[in-house]
Amino acid sequence: MLHRAILRAAMLSLPAACCIPAIHADQPTTLGEIRVSASRSDSRLQDLPVSATVLDRQDIERTPAQSLDQLLLAVPGINLPEPPSFAQHPTADSVSMRGLGGIRTLVLLDGVPLNDAFFGYVQWNQVPLDAIERIEVMRGGASSLWGTYAMGGVINIVTRPPQGNAASLSAGYGSYGTSQLDASGSVAAAPWLRLGLRGDRFDTDGYNTTPEAQRGPIDVATSFRQNNLQASALFDFGAALTGYLRGNYHENRQVLVSAGDRNTQHDADLAAGLTRKFADHSRLEAGLWYQDSHFQTANTATPQGAQPGQAEFLQNLHETPVRDFGSSLLWSKALSEGVPQLQVGADFRQIAGADTARIYDESGAQVRTDLGQGRQQFVGVFGQLGLAPLPAPLRVDLSLRYDHFRNYDGFDGNPGGQGVTPDRAKDSFDPRLALRYALSPALALRGAVYRAFRAPTLDNLYRGFSTTAGTFLPNSQLDPETLFGAEIGADWSRGPLAAQLTLFRNDIDNLIGSRNLAASELPPGFFFGSVNINVGKVRSQGIESSGQWTIAPRLRAEASYTYTRSEVLENAQDPGSVGKQTAGIPRNSASAGLDWQPLPPWDVSVHARWADHSYGDADNTLDQEAHFLADLYSSYALSRAVQLFGSLSNAFDRRYIAGNSGFEPAKLGPPLQLFGGIKVHFQ
Numbered sequence: 001m002l003h004r005a006i007l008r009a010a011m012l013s014l015p016a017a018c019c020i021p022a023i024h025a026d027q028p029t030t031l032g033e034i035r036v037s038a039s040r041s042d043s044r045l046q047d048l049p050v051s052a053t054v055l056d057r058q059d060i061e062r063t064p065a066q067s068l069d070q071l072l073l074a075v076p077g078i079n080l081p082e083p084p085s086f087a088q089h090p091t092a093d094s095v096s097m098r099g100l101g102g103i104r105t106l107v108l109l110d111g112v113p114l115n116d117a118f119f120g121y122v123q124w125n126q127v128p129l130d131a132i133e134r135i136e137v138m139r140g141g142a143s144s145l146w147g148t149y150a151m152g153g154v155i156n157i158v159t160r161p162p163q164g165n166a167a168s169l170s171a172g173y174g175s176y177g178t179s180q181l182d183a184s185g186s187v188a189a190a191p192w193l194r195l196g197l198r199g200d201r202f203d204t205d206g207y208n209t210t211p212e213a214q215r216g217p218i219d220v221a222t223s224f225r226q227n228n229l230q231a232s233a234l235f236d237f238g239a240a241l242t243g244y245l246r247g248n249y250h251e252n253r254q255v256l257v258s259a260g261d262r263n264t265q266h267d268a269d270l271a272a273g274l275t276r277k278f279a280d281h282s283r284l285e286a287g288l289w290y291q292d293s294h295f296q297t298a299n300t301a302t303p304q305g306a307q308p309g310q311a312e313f314l315q316n317l318h319e320t321p322v323r324d325f326g327s328s329l330l331w332s333k334a335l336s337e338g339v340p341q342l343q344v345g346a347d348f349r350q351i352a353g354a355d356t357a358r359i360y361d362e363s364g365a366q367v368r369t370d371l372g373q374g375r376q377q378f379v380g381v382f383g384q385l386g387l388a389p390l391p392a393p394l395r396v397d398l399s400l401r402y403d404h405f406r407n408y409d410g411f412d413g414n415p416g417g418q419g420v421t422p423d424r425a426k427d428s429f430d431p432r433l434a435l436r437y438a439l440s441p442a443l444a445l446r447g448a449v450y451r452a453f454r455a456p457t458l459d460n461l462y463r464g465f466s467t468t469a470g471t472f473l474p475n476s477q478l479d480p481e482t483l484f485g486a487e488i489g490a491d492w493s494r495g496p497l498a499a500q501l502t503l504f505r506n507d508i509d510n511l512i513g514s515r516n517l518a519a520s521e522l523p524p525g526f527f528f529g530s531v532n533i534n535v536g537k538v539r540s541q542g543i544e545s546s547g548q549w550t551i552a553p554r555l556r557a558e559a560s561y562t563y564t565r566s567e568v569l570e571n572a573q574d575p576g577s578v579g580k581q582t583a584g585i586p587r588n589s590a591s592a593g594l595d596w597q598p599l600p601p602w603d604v605s606v607h608a609r610w611a612d613h614s615y616g617d618a619d620n621t622l623d624q625e626a627h628f629l630a631d632l633y634s635s636y637a638l639s640r641a642v643q644l645f646g647s648l649s650n651a652f653d654r655r656y657i658a659g660n661s662g663f664e665p666a667k668l669g670p671p672l673q674l675f676g677g678i679k680v681h682f683q
Helices: 057-061 068-072 458-462
Strands: 051-055 106-109 132-139 153-159 166-174 178-190 193-204 223-236 241-255 262-277 283-301 313-333 341-360 366-387 394-413 424-438 443-454 470-473 481-494 497-516 528-552 555-571 588-596 602-611 627-637 642-649 657-659 673-682
Touching: 057 132, 068 132, 178 673, 341 458, 366 458, 394 458, 497 555
Parallel strands: 106 153, 470 528
Antiparallel strands: 051 132, 132 153, 166 178, 166 673, 178 193, 193 223, 223 241, 241 262, 262 283, 283 313, 313 341, 341 366, 366 394, 394 424, 424 443, 443 481, 481 497, 497 528, 528 555, 555 588, 588 602, 602 627, 627 642, 642 673
């Protein structure tokens, strides 16, 4: 996986993301030739004052990763849980950048939000690796254009568009009963129409995530089964009008830790967009999407008098159906050489969700039903102005966004909950100023200051949960989190060498956390509990660096290092957390890789990653161990149409504590795994 932060970077605009051609590593390009759509705009890469990384199709093909989150772990600035997404509870699939922790990064699939509309987590397995054309990572607060979640930055996943009459098949099998099957086909149905169909299946019997010393007779391997189906259509009615239509269906089934801990998900979505170009070189883009999801989680508890891992009973069964609708409109035009970019746009989003929990006792009898439900509505208007006040060296980007959002029709029917909740509306104004100055053709300096926000989710506002003795309550009156940030950096490229360095600092106010309930606040039968509140402040600061060296035409090396100091500044509810490193954030991390094509049929990649120890809790008492992992990937082309591949991940079979939340047994990271298969492409 290569960090091409200087050679290629950008965010694709919504909704035309799936229609923009990819840039491949084997295509001769220069900075001036590459046009990208960073920050929802079409600009030359050398003009963009952004800190970004782009993973192209070759990077994706050369990884032994079996899920998208594993691939992203080595990208500088991205913070993800170490256990693979398919080996942990979906609500633990958080994503952030630059040490912010939690769910504070917007993830897009072809320009459409991929973050779960109710919880905010990302179900990474909705996007099979074989379906991805490239992944674009833009670091730094981006609420000035994208609104909520984009506090830390944006990850845009661009899927492979239909290319005409073609078909492909990929099949593989490996350790722990892991198998993958991907099939796709496309056809040029008419001069103005291309159709595509893609399906994939991923199965793994999984490994036992519970450390051996903590295992009991009921602990089992974490298994995962998924299916994805995508259909798409690209319309081209000439240079003036293009459009797309895309539909996805995803389902998965998972067994966690013990046979009674089970999760099931079903997600369906539909997205469409049109782009109209006018004679005055302006452009109007319109898009909409609809998503319908259903999540079921069954969670067990230990019977009274038994030891953890020895026995269990079903304690709760949660059902969470969610509907999500959104639309956008974006107008853009280059006015002159001095004003190369002017944009105005608007976004609308409406979310409705409910969580129903059936609660059981040790005998299996249902004792009550808990209910949390509500709606959210977001309306945002934004503008962006690009200025080039000097002939070439200076580029200035100013973006502004105003968001109005409201939470309404809420109900908190959890033990100790408030029942019908008051409606509430909030506003957020988020500017960003970014500059880039080219000191020479090889060296450019850049900097940015920004404000960003994250609205509380329906989960934060309305969904509670409980254990046999505890109740954990939502809060419909939560304020949004706000962030003030700044960064400075440099991009350098000369001949076969390229490098990027960025220094950053972010401060979050109104951090969403919880406080313990007093004895007088606890409902009968409960002995402890908490309620969500805005608890305090967090500061993250650090350094991101990456470099690449093309040693020879068929030999390339890359490396990166990230230092992140992220700590709580204020938390009256938990003074012990003040000054401690944010949970889940290693202070130091690094990666390195070598890609080699010794002969045209062969392709070999060796990559290594090291992460410092981190903690699973805010008070830094639950250690998550430092670890060094090495991976190997190789492929051999039997012909232009047929390729064999194989991979070895965690080659030294390092065993380490990867997750340690305190709510369940600590989780081990993935052990050594072998995987291999065949890819066939017809065109």
